[in-house]
Amino acid sequence: MSPHRARRIDRDTAEALLAGVPEARRGTGRLGAHLAAATAPGQPHELAGRAAALAAFRAARLHPAPEPRRTSVIKTAIAKLLTVKAAALLTVFAAGGVALAATTGTLPDSLAGLPGGAPKSAHASARPTPSHPGRPSAMPSQALVGLCHAYLAGAGSDHGKALSSPPFTSLSDAAGGRDKVDAFCTKLVATSPGNASGRPSAHPSGAGDERSTTGESHEPTSTPSATATHPSGQPTRDGH
Amino acid sequence: MRLRTDAPGAGDQADLSPWVHAAVAGDEDAFGFLYSAVQPGLLRYLRALVGQDAEDVASEAWLQIARDLRTYRGEGGGFRAWAVSVARHRAMDHMRRQSRRPAQLVEVALLEQVADGQDTAGRAVEALATDAAIALIATLPRDQAEAVLLRAVVGLDAEAAAQVLGKRPGAVRTAAYRGLRRLAERLAGPTVPRPVAWRRATTRTGPPGSRRSVVPR
Numbered sequence: 339m340s341p342h343r344a345r346r347i348d349r350d351t352a353e354a355l356l357a358g359v360p361e362a363r364r365g366t367g368r369l370g371a372h373l374a375a376a377t378a379p380g381q382p383h384e385l386a387g388r389a390a391a392l393a394a395f396r397a398a399r400l401h402p403a404p405e406p407r408r409t410s411v412i413k414t415a416i417a418k419l420l421t422v423k424a425a426a427l428l429t430v431f432a433a434g435g436v437a438l439a440a441t442t443g444t445l446p447d448s449l450a451g452l453p454g455g456a457p458k459s460a461h462a463s464a465r466p467t468p469s470h471p472g473r474p475s476a477m478p479s480q481a482l483v484g485l486c487h488a489y490l491a492g493a494g495s496d497h498g499k500a501l502s503s504p505p506f507t508s509l510s511d512a513a514g515g516r517d518k519v520d521a522f523c524t525k526l527v528a529t530s531p532g533n534a535s536g537r538p539s540a541h542p543s544g545a546g547d548e549r550s551t552t553g554e555s556h557e558p559t560s561t562p563s564a565t566a567t568h569p570s571g572q573p574t575r576d577g578h
Numbered sequence: 579m580r581l582r583t584d585a586p587g588a589g590d591q592a593d594l595s596p597w598v599h600a601a602v603a604g605d606e607d608a609f610g611f612l613y614s615a616v617q618p619g620l621l622r623y624l625r626a627l628v629g630q631d632a633e634d635v636a637s638e639a640w641l642q643i644a645r646d647l648r649t650y651r652g653e654g655g656g657f658r659a660w661a662v663s664v665a666r667h668r669a670m671d672h673m674r675r676q677s678r679r680p681a682q683l684v685e686v687a688l689l690e691q692v693a694d695g696q697d698t699a700g701r702a703v704e705a706l707a708t709d710a711a712i713a714l715i716a717t718l719p720r721d722q723a724e725a726v727l728l729r730a731v732v733g734l735d736a737e738a739a740a741q742v743l744g745k746r747p748g749a750v751r752t753a754a755y756r757g758l759r760r761l762a763e764r765l766a767g768p769t770v771p772r773p774v775a776w777r778r779a780t781t782r783t784g785p786p787g788s789r790r791s792v793v794p795r
Contacts, residue, residue: 347762352755356729358589368765369758376711376731377589378704380618387637388613394644395601395609402648 401511588619591733598657602647609647613640616661619732622708623662626716626723627669628676635672639665659738662728666742715761722757725750 347355347366354362355373363370513522594615600608617636624632624639642664650660712731715723721743728739728750739754740747 347755347759349751349755352758353751355758356726356754358591358730358733366762369762372711372714372761372765373730375704375707376622376715376727377619378708380588380614381705381708383705384618384621385614387617387633387640388610390637391613391617391640391644392606392610394641395606395647398645398647399604399606 588622589730589733590615591735594657595652598650598652602650609644612657612661616658619658620662620665622712622731623724623727624665624669625709625712626727627666628672631672631676635668636665638668642668656734656738658732659734659742662732662734663742714764715757717764718757718760721753722760725754726757726761729754 347369351362351366355366355370358373358377363374510516510519513519592615594612597605597608597611597615601612617640620639621632621636624635628635639661643661646664650657712727715726715731717723718726724743725739728734728742729736732739734742736747736751736754740750743750
């Protein structure tokens with residue numbers, strides 16, 4: 339395409355190109371092909387985070403947080419946990435999703451009888467499991483497992499702030515108090531299905547511990563990959 | 579080059595309202611459908627803003643989307659616009675935190691492949707072409723890049739794109755048209771100009787010849 343032709347893209351043509359009209363794209367040579375490439379159908383690697391998003395949806399459904407939005411607190415808590423530990427969080431959510439699919443709804447009694455099985459908010463306990471009648475007790479526990487993994491991955495100074503953020507209030511509810519979350523999560527993670535080779539239940543100097551003396555200050559390294567494979571297209575922090 | 583298949587393209591503007599209503603009511607399958615429909619365009623938009631951190635920022639965004647879906651009332655240009663708005667805020671936060679991270683270059687060979695206009699075959703090559711196309715759009719001035727991406731790749735109409743960007747629709751239209759014209763100019767040359775003005779990567783280097791995405795200023 340010569341520069342001459344570039345000047346012929348008038349507003350109508352531009353509007354048609356932006357709207358995705360195939361004829362407009364065919365008629366504008368390289369530019370049209372370029373836009374077609376940019377808007378090609380979604381590829382599998384671009385949907386790698388689907389399981390994590392669904393897990394988040396389930397967790398949010400079961401433990402809605404109607405508090406007023408204090409943006410800075412949420413951003414701080416979530417940003418700290420997610421930005422730095424995004425790989426670990428997504429991995430455990432993905433692991434939770436896979437384990438959920440594999441589970442036939444039968445859980446060890448220790449999980450089925452969790453005191454946190456009936457959340458303190460009354461409306462949550464009265465609501466039937468959304469749209470999946472075949473999996474009654476597996477879902478709440480699996481969501482809690484995912485949250486526990488995330489909590490344990492954030493070992494260090496984040497705990498206090500994290501527990502006050504909406505995604506984790508359900509965890510402190512289930513545990514019966516913020517001071518009980520540690521013990522609750524340790525036990526839950528150790529006994530949850532689909533966690534065969536996963537992270538150790540006690541983590542005195544785990545890879546994710548920010549105070550670890552090994553110098554790995556902000557990156558869980560080997561443990562997450564032992565639990566589940568990274569979804570493709572999910573880069574780690576310091577290069578590939 | 580026929581790229582639209584049964585699966586919606588990234589710029590598809592089909593009405594998602596039925597699935598949004600179902601997801602708000604708790605239908606997990608509906609939420610999964612929304613994710614599949616919106617994520618490719620959203621991810622590519624983020625790619626242009628934050629480069630390789632696009633997946634991280636996208637996952638943060640979907641966590642917030644999942645959490646806030648209950649309060650979504652259909653405002654602001656539809657679900658796509660709302661979702662990409664959440665993602666944009668996350669990206670802004672991310673860029674503020676990462677402001678000292680150097681930008682990375684796009685392999686010129688990839689840009690030439692796109693400029694070549696060759697018909698692509700095979701998923702791997704398609705993925706490369708898509709990434710390269712997004713990367714080239716990302717070289718535009720920021721307002722033009724965002725306007726083009728929100729319109730064409732995310733699939734917002736002019737009003738919705740304007741709301742996401744917090745600008746007047748006329749300004750967004752102008753930015754998008756200028757972006758397209760500049761893209762056409764860049765694709766027209768016999769060789770793609772080397773982006774010498776970009777800051778070069780210092781800390782984030784991969785193996786030689788590896789593809790790197792661009793992080794615009």
